Amino acid sequence: MRKFSTATTAAIGFVAALLAAPVLAANVKVTPLGSHDGEFCPQDRALVLEDPNGTRILYDPGRTVAGPNDPRLGKIDIVLVTHMHGDHVGNAHIKDVNAGECGKPETPVSAMPNSNAVNIALAKKSKIVTGSEMQAFFAAKLRTNGGQASDAMLARFGGSVTVGGVRIATVPASHSNGLDPDYIGGDLGKSMKDAGIAGYVGEATGYVLKFSNGLVAYLSGDTGITGEQEKVVRGHYAAKLAVMNIGDGFTTGPAEAAYVMNDLVKPNAVIASHANEAGTKGGKVVPGSKTETFMKAAKMPVHIPLSGKTMEFDANGKCAAGC
């Protein structure tokens, strides 16, 4: 067998290092934007997901992003909204990070009748990508506030759109999705409010994102247990990372969420979300919390979204840094 010279071996090593470098760097960065630095608090839903190519996606800004001027936002190319409930689209929001206690975050700033999501998208000139029939609502809000209606993009069940190199699909969520009449206003809004009727904007959704490094991530939104979590999210899309709501009462609780992860989606890692409790104190998981119950019940690594702490995930959903 022919032996390589030292110089040839060195050259091969150099080329191998060059080839390996982009792979090492090709992680998806996930940064939670919660109400309190370094903690996982009751209202926390918002995440910024950054593709290795620099595309930045804001998921469910809700109430813990301090409006468009929140310095943590930076560039936002895409805003995702799973459904129209105030804690996801953002009917109100914090004034500043760390105001009040983690267990009782203060959200004194109203974002009505536009929503935090729309205000952020207008300021950042982001696309809003939604499924169901929410796209028409967002198009109207953007248009009436000086934005581009075409920036509200549709990804209805079964289809997908690619924005900034990230493929975005929506999946069904078993939840409700009534539009608060305060977003409508006027006599119609008042009549609907008086009658206790919400506006129709179609079904609530989750998302499946495929990033440019190959990572497929499932963002559950508010949902119960659904057959699609097995047949669609795992069977078709093969998600390797999940963001799963664990709060109970309004969505799957810790036991149901663990079943969804262990038996239906089977990702390689999961980020807990939507706990509706102070899941941490001093950055440590609170004993006896729903967050702890979920961590113990899930068979794969559970990562806690500590606000402001960036986690990095490789193509297989394995945490490569920051967890």
Ligand SMILES: [Zn+2]
């Ligand atoms: Zn909801």
